[in-house]
Amino acid sequence: MSAVAAPVAGTRPVRGRRRTGLGATGWVSAAVVGLATLVAVVGPLVAPHDPNQADLVQAWIGPGGDHLVGLDVQGRDVLSRILAGARSSMLGPLLIVVICMLVGSLLGLVSAWRGGMVDAGVSAGLDILFAFPGVLLAALTAAVFGAGLWAAVLAMAVAYTPFVARLLRGAMLKERNQPYITALEVQGLGATAICLRHVLPNVFPFMVAQGSILFGYAVLDLAVISYLGIGVQPPDPDWGVMISENQSGILLGYPLPALCAGACIVAVVVAMNLLGERLLERAGKDGGR
Template identity: 50%
Template sequence: MTTTVSPAPPSSGALRRRRGLGGLRVLGQGPLFTAGVVVLAVLVLIAVLAPVLAPYDPDVLDLSASLTGTSGDHLLGTDQSGRDILSRLIHGARTGLLGPLLVVGVSTLLGTLIGMVAAWRGGWADALLSRSMDLAFAIPGLLLAILLVAVLGSGMAAPVIAMAVAYTPYVGRLVRGIARQEKARAYIESYRVQGWSGWTICLRHLLPNIAPTVFAQSAMNFGYVLMDLAALSFLGFGVQPPTADWGAMINEGQSAIQQGAMLPALAPSACIVLAVVAFGIVGEGLADRIAKRER
């Protein structure tokens, strides 16, 4: 479900050129990485400008124009209810990105906090937090989401909360690992000898030095969460109709396949694949970049 970024082994001169989020620079990363960044940038733009870009209202029904196929009026055709597929895809980018953004934001924040406290305090605090994270690993995210939907009702809240809970231990474990390694480095120890408080060292010095790795992992998680949330709305647990959502669109488009219309299901599937792959490439690219600089 998730791959962790394996931090490079500590070596002499390892820290020579690590600075801030310099990993965001696109140049010199190869064409694949650049393509990934471009795809993500376009996706974000589409999501932000959806009302301007979409040729039609995504929710307006026109039963007389059901499953029209591609035409000059409807570039990607219409679905069974006669809604413009392109417009729904464009609006679907909003829910498609907003959900993962919330999940990744919350899980990164919580996971970083938990991981850093565990790594810094060590001892019983580390044991308690690490065992709690192990426990959380044992609960499948999708199952938790379905349970929460039963409690909170369908909509975006339950899947987002469930996914945030499910992803927090992944981030926590990653952060604990790299923070422990970083804590043992002489530059952090020298801050301790200077008399700084643990909180100051963690927030001002440790966090900025581990942030690029955490950021790279978050980019990858973004893709995975997007897929998980799409799966949930495909199953009918996520965003509810008529709201445009890629996962829900695949579900609605299934029956059209039997009638020979592939686009209603295929177009949103392609969007999901494209987004997940782009996030994966960008995340891996950032991780590689950090690993290279650590050497």
């Protein structure tokens, strides 16, 4: 037992030099995410034109003059719509991630800590939720509450929560079984204090990393939902809506408006995924004893 443990303990890597950097990819990703966030905050204020001002006569006019990226299917300024659309395209996923992390960490913590019947009950409930695809849930909530950003956010939060709860349950179970947690229990510290002061802070880097990856998925799924017409409603600017509105342009030889929105989505999704993976690597290095 311990004869095996001793050499393992001895071969642990020296922990003096810790790489805290994210690497070049990580920093570029973080910069893209930062830019997107900045645009989401100030976008509508700096948009050169009213994103909803239509002029059908000017539809599909290419870049030039007053309109840097041209005009879309209804003759609206594409750049302004991209800038203004960043808000719903970033805020929606953010809300989804925050809701999922709150509910997921609570469920994961309770199942990991209590185990037994509680764990089995929560897992069974999550399995049932798992059976519903997010887009189907979105259609359902849109039918019940009316189509819009909030219905889509609610649906995606419900759809993602089982996934997050399961991930966090695993991470928290691993933490819960660490001897230092047992030592605190033997000391007589209460479960709530142990969870809040020790388990959650130690799992937090993992949560941030997973949240970042999840954000990428949420951007994509919300865009799909908007594209299908059961998310953000036109004429409100949103990247998913813009692809949907301007897809006819791709066939007509004016692909720029749809491609711009698509490129924004791809950039944010890829950046979030890469950043999440770098953070996950770091969390593993940090938390791994």
